Amino acid sequence: MAKILTLTLNPALDLTVSLDTLRPGQVNRSHAQHSHAAGKGLNVAQVLADLGHAISVAGFLGRDNLQPFEALIEWRGFADHFVRVPGETRSNLKLVEADGRVTDINGQGPVVDVAAQSALLRRLEQLVPEFDAVVVAGSLPRGITLAWFEQLLQQLRRQGAKVVLDTSGEALRVGLACAPWLVKPNLEELAEALGHPVPDAAARQALVQQLLDAGVEHLVLSNGGEGLSWYSHGATLHAQPPAVQVASTVGAGDSLVAGMLHGLLQDEPAAQTLRRATAIAAQAVTQVGFGIRDREQLARLQAAVHITEHSEASR
Ligand SMILES: Nc1ncnc2c1ncn2[C@@H]1O[C@H](COP(=O)(O)OP(=O)(O)OP(=O)(O)O)[C@@H](O)[C@H]1O
């Protein structure tokens, strides 16, 4: 069992609404709704907890709607290091259609002032040395600048933390420059952060090599139902998940991050890590909400994951 800290700077109350087909501009009737305390770091934390790890959580939470977050943290037994800030944690709407398509409408989040930002950095200064890894996941709320985000990542690095990063846009661009230990963009996020498309396999390979040379140890490039590629200095592996019945793809990436971190911290063979992580992510899309619920289903999915080693392996 490892000790892991997850940082969610901009958590969210996810309202997942299931409907047959979304008709923009018309009255739509839903057939189910679920509300979850969420946000990428908290979702990763839930999966890691189900994998047996001791979890601490931190970031910023709005004081005006604390209840669902504090209930989740208590139920899960997480150590709570969130800095409370004035206002409401955002609500994110997830519109899930019968064919599995998801439309996300994500809020901005509360304004986090400089005092709260400093309070979090001070808290982390004390906490970080006790952890085997620190996961930094999700977008930045209002008030957080890219310069502050870079300061946070540099501080974690200085403290010797294994930093796992899953974010997007400008934050991903800044994050990549800080060479996290593991980073998991999807293909679109990577192209957006770089400001140019990654048109073909050769361009991708050149970019991967550049990131590995800059100090990233594990680059996990996810690509929805197509699976993922895991690049490290040792090898390049690809995983293809089995076809599954999609209930909601929200949180698939978070589950993948948790599964990869679990295997890596246990120092197990790479193919085993990748197989389990891919199965955990595939299972996540068969359910609404986060965490590992059905171990037998997970074992079946694991057996059906197809792993290949790429010939253009980066070494
Ligand atoms: N339809 C699917 N069937 C099986 N596995 C899937 C499916 N969609 C996603 N996955 C798994 O989840 C992983 C992460 O998905 P994706 O690439 O969509 O990440 P993401 O965009 O970061 O997701 P999110 O931000 O919604 O959590 C994929 O690499 C794949 O292994």
Ligand SMILES: O=P(O)(O)OC[C@@]1(O)O[C@H](CO)[C@@H](O)[C@@H]1O
């Ligand atoms: O707006 P961000 O922080 O990029 O993403 C937030 C979010 O879409 O990510 C999670 C799924 O990965 C959801 O629980 C949450 O609503």
